[in-house]
Amino acid sequence: MKFTDLLGKRLKDDDVVEVLECHDINVIYDFDRTHENMQDVYWAPSTDAGFQFRFNEDQVLDSVFLYVTAREGFLAISRDEIDVPVFDTFDDAEQEPRSKGFPFKQSQGSLGSDGYKWWIKIDFGAYTVHYQFKQGFLCMVTLGLTPIERSS
Numbered sequence: 001m002k003f004t005d006l007l008g009k010r011l012k013d014d015d016v017v018e019v020l021e022c023h024d025i026n027v028i029y030d031f032d033r034t035h036e037n038m039q040d041v042y043w044a045p046s047t048d049a050g051f052q053f054r055f056n057e058d059q060v061l062d063s064v065f066l067y068v069t070a071r072e073g074f075l076a077i078s079r080d081e082i083d084v085p086v087f088d089t090f091d092d093a094e095q096e097p098r099s100k101g102f103p104f105k106q107s108q109g110s111l112g113s114d115g116y117k118w119w120i121k122i123d124f125g126a127y128t129v130h131y132q133f134k135q136g137f138l139c140m141v142t143l144g145l146t147p148i149e150r151s152s
Contacts, residue, residue: 001081003051003064007127007145011042011059023049050077066141069134084129088138090117093131097122 001019009016011027020027023046032038042055052074054063066082067074079086087093097104103123109115121130123146132140 002083003066003143004083004127006053006061007064007143009061011055011061016053016061020044025053027055045074047074049081050075051081060145062145064143066143067139068141069137069139071139082141084124084141084143086138086141087131089136090120090131090133093120093122093138 006016006019019025025044025046028043028045029040030043031040039057041057042059044053044055046052050067050070052065052067053061054065056062066077068076068079068082068086070076085096087096094104094106096102097120104120106120107115107118109118117133117136119130119132121128126146128144128146130140130142130144131138132142
């Protein structure tokens with residue numbers, strides 16, 4: 001699936017609706033029940049296919065969560081379904097932006113600390129990809145709109 005092509009599309013866009021129908025996904029409206037000035041969001045989880053969409057208060061798809069390993073009630077997504085580079089190790093993920101000149105951020109921490117090689121976020125221009133590792137193995141990939149894309 002072309003998850004990156006869906007980023008920035010509205011909830012009722014034909015391409016988004018097609019994915020929702022194909023995977024029999026219900027959209028959950030999550031509003032600020034506690035009056036803490038939190039933005040309303042819409043969630044569209046596919047636990048069987050291993051992904052979840054997050055739409056912002058304007059119903060624009062701003063994040064896609066790809067569960068590389070089964071967790072939080074989600075089965076693992078097939079790696080063939082992921083349309084961004086998938087890295088098995090943090091070192092491989094870190095090499096990508098360094099070799100291609102992409103901006104990136106990474107977790108800070110020294111060897112043995114919880115933050116050591118925990119995550120890396122690469123800016124690919126129109127979107128970012130956040131790779132999360134657990135015990136040295138990739139467990140989650142999160143796609144997100146860049147701040148420039150969010151405002152348009």
